[in-house]
Amino acid sequence: MNQEQVKEKLLQIDSEVRDFTLIFSGKESKKVDGLYHPEKQEIIIHNKNFSDENSLVYTAIHEFAHHVQFTQYEGEVTTRSHTVLFWDIFHRLLKKAEELGIYINVFEEDSRFKNLTSEIKEKYLSVNGKVMKDFGKLLIQALDLCQQNHAIFEDYVDRALGLNRNSAKSIMKVYAMDVNPEIGYENMKIIAGVKEPQKRKELENAFKEGQSQDMVKQTIRKEKPEPMMTVRRLESQKKRIEKSIQAMQVKLSDLEMQIDEAKKDDQD
Numbered sequence: 001m002n003q004e005q006v007k008e009k010l011l012q013i014d015s016e017v018r019d020f021t022l023i024f025s026g027k028e029s030k031k032v033d034g035l036y037h038p039e040k041q042e043i044i045i046h047n048k049n050f051s052d053e054n055s056l057v058y059t060a061i062h063e064f065a066h067h068v069q070f071t072q073y074e075g076e077v078t079t080r081s082h083t084v085l086f087w088d089i090f091h092r093l094l095k096k097a098e099e100l101g102i103y104i105n106v107f108e109e110d111s112r113f114k115n116l117t118s119e120i121k122e123k124y125l126s127v128n129g130k131v132m133k134d135f136g137k138l139l140i141q142a143l144d145l146c147q148q149n150h151a152i153f154e155d156y157v158d159r160a161l162g163l164n165r166n167s168a169k170s171i172m173k174v175y176a177m178d179v180n181p182e183i184g185y186e187n188m189k190i191i192a193g194v195k196e197p198q199k200r201k202e203l204e205n206a207f208k209e210g211q212s213q214d215m216v217k218q219t220i221r222k223e224k225p226e227p228m229m230t231v232r233r234l235e236s237q238k239k240r241i242e243k244s245i246q247a248m249q250v251k252l253s254d255l256e257m258q259i260d261e262a263k264k265d266d267q268d
Contacts, residue, residue, distance in 0.1 A: 001053050006045070009057060009102045010064045013093050018071040022060070033059040036066035043067065057103050058094075065090035084221070087214035121184075129181030129188055136175025139168055183207040190216060199223075 007022040021042040028048035035044045043063040050056040066081065068089050097103035107113045139157075146153040157168045173192040174185070177200065181188065187207050194200045206216050 001056065003045070003047075006057065006060050009097075010060060012100055012102060013061070013064070013096050014068060016072075017064075017068055020064075020067050020071075034063045036063045036070075038066070038070045041067060041071065054104050054106070057097070058106075061093050061097055061103060062090060065093055068093070084214045084217050087212065088218035091212045091215050125184035126182045129183065129185045132171055132185040132188070133175050133179070133181050136171045136173070139172045140175060143172070180204050187213060187216075190220070194220060 003022050003024045007020075010022070011017070018041065021040070023042065023044050024047040025044055026048065027046055029046040033046055033049050036042070037044070043060065045056065045060055045063070047056060050059075065086060069083075069086050073085060073089075094103060094105070098105050107117065142156060143153045145151075146156050154165050157163050157165050161168070170189050170192070174188040177192045179188040179191045179200065183191070183204060190213060191200050191203050191207075194203060203216055203219070206219070
């Protein structure tokens, strides 16, 4: 498979993207399998790293996801390359590639992966989910006892249990919202943050159907209304930026002093 054929496959997955260049480096790299240069909109694949086409296509889709994010979501591009948005894009591209027969999901095709995944889900993820849900039930009982005895629940969590308060609230929430433990505790916490019961059920099903955390998080994020930019909110942002600038100026002055002292030492 040459570089033109790989680019053609990527365009089958998403044909609405801005044009890009895909290059085979003709080299082997121990550091990375591929790179994306946003300023040139160029994907580089170290094709000598691969012994099979499926792995090469997987890497190409990964770098293609960076291109999609950079060109289609310019307002959400940050200094971090692998954000929730990136993983959402990448996972959706992989899903489309699987449907088109462009990429074969090794996690589902390799029997070793399938057996390991089944064991982890059945023996650990779902079991841990149930344990944490039962834990939430007991914490709610503790809250009730605290109220009966005019004691502060957070104090009980701090001193009697030695538990983080926010963790305790999350554990109680997954029980109160009756989230299905089958999806695992970390996913249960995400679902518990959704108010509408019908939407919680839809997102539970999304996890059961194989959607990743970032795909579900991005779905929730899209449905949240954009916060209204009031004068107070803008002023608050301004103050945060000003504090950051002041902190950086202090660091800069400190570095300049260190440089001056180092130069004097060198002269001596």
